[in-house]
Amino acid sequence: MAQASTSTSKYNPRIHVGLSEERVTDVSSTDFPGHYPGEDHSWDLKKFVKELQVKIQKLSARSVQFDLVGVDASIANALRRILLAEVPAVAIEHAYVWNNTSVMVDEVLSHRLGMVPLNVDPALLEMKESTHDQATDRNTIVFKLQVECTRNTTAPRDSTDPAVLYNNSEVLARHLEWVPQGEQAEVFAARPPAPTIPDIVLMKLRPGQAIEMEVHAVKGVSRDHAKFTSVATASYRSLPDVILDDENPVPPHLATRFRDCFSPGVIKVDPRTKKVSVDPRGVRGETMSREVLRHPELAEYVKLARVRNHFIFNVESEGPYEPPRLPLEAIRVMREKISALKSAAEALRIPGDPDGDIQMAEL
Template sequence: MDRPSGTSYQRFPRVRIRELKDDYAKFELRDTDASMANALRRVMIAEVPTVAIDLVEIEVNSSVLNDEFIAHRLGLIPLTSAAAMQMRFSRDCDACDGDGSCEYCSVEFHLSVHATDSDQTLEVTSNDLRSMDPKVCPVDQARAYQHALGGTDPFGANASNENRGILIVKLRRGQELRLRAIARKGIGKDHAKWSPAATVTFMYEPDIRINEELMETLTVEERISLIESSPTKVFELDSANQVNLFSLVVVKNAEAYTYDDEVIKHAEAIGKPGLVEITAKEDSFVFTVETTGAITAYELIMNAITVLRQKLDAVRLQDDDGDLGELGAHLGGP
């Protein structure tokens, strides 16, 4: 419904969780528009803080990889970051004058491995990292510990394979790697190693309607061909409900539809335009979220909403102070 010109319009977005695991979530975002949905997606990818190794001091490295290569691999190891929201950014920390080396803004790691076996190649993995703060450690270490205590394995994979850790480098006899690393709080906008999201996607929720009168004029073969024209298997025959001894064509999985228009084109090709009508609900979105393991999917969603609210509050406060001028008038209404 169109709102009168010059009046403000306030919406109250709603979130409904459909599926939730440690590293996966599927949820609905309703009663809002695409700009808000995309803002939430971008915040989840680039604005939710995590902890990652940011400084590496190599003491001994006689491996085949140079220091920069190893430092880069260490930075990409996901670390448990449930406490990241409460940590300080190193640039804003007044306890250490911004050098990022105190308990409020950093976590120290140590690694010391020396290969002595002449017959075996020694794999140095994330399991060899020793954290000075038990709340922040490599994700695979935390999962192995949880599995050892009898908890569920988030990956549901073979435990022996999971416990190997993330490979950093391989050493032969006589080679050694010894280093000190500092992990700091950051966001994906600064570097991808701080992004907690492996995948964040959203789509408009499709509204699929079948013209039952036209459907009754189709033969069984035409109904089957209509179902097969959908490459993502959106429709199926419902043998439990029949009209004129023919099984009804029903929507099996509306969200499998990819807006390819193949079903609509097929309906037109068999002389039945209007048989299927598909539109996008412009105020309803379905999100799929996968995390790196640094934080759970639930924490990612909730932290993203918190960060987005803080950003909107900052805009509103600037508008209240009159700093936004004409733009603020458009954002806040009369």
């Protein structure tokens, strides 16, 4: 009784990372020169370009899921780390409090304001070299926050809701009012600076309490402070692969139990013949719980693995970037790092020694 399989019909340690009940096998990559006798695995640009694939699987206003195929795990992880720590964003850095009669102290309020995500495109601002640099319309966005709580004289006598009893009982992110500086009115005309989530509650006020302050937002990266993060989350996982043995199919009386050991939609059972097969699209959602390996009577029919060079990325935007733009920004940062490393390596070369043999001999 033949069965359908996923992308591969047999387990291959060259392209798979194996998952057994207690451990993970074949973790290390083997596609490098000298590992396989008689095979040339030296890096080749044409081969790399031919095998590299990037395909968007899901896209929404706030998130993107895409497949990155044909790269080593180190490259995928570098992309993830850059997304989390080095893609620039704009956040509130300085707070100038003129009046604060609320119960929240200035320092706590300033910290909360700094964590409010802004919709400002970082490409339209310059990065300050230091915190002491002069603020200009090229590197600073100015907001003012001026809110006062008063009683609502028209509120019903039996009302207990603060939103009905008082005016401005809550200070929201929407109360941040952009104050254009210099040429900013023209530069940001298409999308005026504002919080990406206007209903964030910053504090609560009661009659007689007020807040008046000015805040300055600047460009930065989250390796310096988490408020500069450009993503809400950025993660990847290797593509799951459920490999069925064509020569040893799952018996019909075990088909339902076998299917229930996997995430919904991964295993299909023919209602007439009880033949078991793997849904190539559904297998993407497999959590690799390894539940099937806990049952000896089922474990012999399947091999669990992950594809070594196929990564499923999930990236959620915090607001300043459209989701598909985030990976491109991360690649731009990566290229800048590679360029800096290349320049540093070239600077170490000794004249008359283009291959660096002298430095290597000294090392």
